Amino acid sequence: MASIRDPGSSLDALLDRNVAWAQAKRRDDPTYFERMAGPQSPRYLWIGCSDSRVTANDVLDLDPGQVFVHRNIANVAHTSDMNLLAVLEYAVAVLKVEHVIVCGYGCGGIERALGDERTALVDYWLQPIVMLYRKHRALFDGLPDALARLNRMCEINIEMQVRRVAATPIVENAWVAGRRLQVHGWIYGTEDGLLRDLGPTLASLEERDALPSIDERVQHPVEPRSSLRRHAIEAFAAPRD
Numbered sequence: 003m004a005s006i007r008d009p010g011s012s013l014d015a016l017l018d019r020n021v022a023w024a025q026a027k028r029r030d031d032p033t034y035f036e037r038m039a040g041p042q043s044p045r046y047l048w049i050g051c052s053d054s055r056v057t058a059n060d061v062l063d064l065d066p067g068q069v070f071v072h073r074n075i076a077n078v079a080h081t082s083d084m085n086l087l088a089v090l091e092y093a094v095a096v097l098k099v100e101h102v103i104v105c106g107y108g109c110g111g112i113e114r115a116l117g118d119e120r121t122a123l124v125d126y127w128l129q130p131i132v133m134l135y136r137k138h139r140a141l142f143d144g145l146p147d148a149l150a151r152l153n154r155m156c157e158i159n160i161e162m163q164v165r166r167v168a169a170t171p172i173v174e175n176a177w178v179a180g181r182r183l184q185v186h187g188w189i190y191g192t193e194d195g196l197l198r199d200l201g202p203t204l205a206s207l208e209e210r211d212a213l214p215s216i217d218e219r220v221q222h223p224v225e226p227r228s229s230l231r232r233h234a235i236e237a238f239a240a241p242r243d
């Protein structure tokens with residue numbers, strides 16, 4: 003199995019790499035840092051997992067300046083999390099992003115929520131997922147194997163977090179003001195690097211309020227749009243210029 007490119011354990015090596023990177027950037031694109039020193043105007047807010055393997059700019063193939071990012075373990079939107087709320091408010095009210103993307107995948111955080119160990123702070127963090135699992139344990143445990151359970155919980159978690167983001171007054175106020183703002187639920191395939199639009203995609207209070215509850219969603223799974231292997235990027239209604 004190929005290993006991840008290892009910069010070694012020395013911090014000096016990291017600083018050396020930084021110098022080489024900045025020089026290469028300047029050589030390939032002489033005005034790069036001039037542009038980056040200007041104001042940012044990203045069109046997207048990405049809410050993803052802290053996992054070191056999935057970085058928004060890389061998987062979206064976007065340059066710095068094009069996507070505003072919030073990450074935490076298992077991409078959870080706690081509606082009392084000042085960090086998330088401040089990022090969301092700044093992105094929506096100041097940067098005026100048009101798309102909020104909650105993106106997840108079957109990661110260690112979700113795996114942990116499906117287990118029995120409850121000994122660390124992360125278990126408090128994962129509580130909404132844990133409780134959902136315990137409430138519907140028979141359904142989840144009835145799935146064919148651990149991978150199916152992990153994938154299903156990953157999808158449900160994304161759906162739950164999209165609902166929570168859409169329930170914040172920040173998003174509500176933008177919609178009430180007639181702002182064009184979509185909240186998306188996406189899933190990332192670690193096995194092929196592809197993003198898929200899992201849904202729901204919400205653009206109004208009416209759409210949000212018409213959604214079935216997350217419990218209903220667990221009990222009556224619908225075929226996710228991800229199974230169509232539709233690339234998530236196609237979900238954007240606006241042209242990407």
Ligand SMILES: [Zn+2]
Nearest residue numbers: 051076109111
């Ligand atoms: Zn994760």
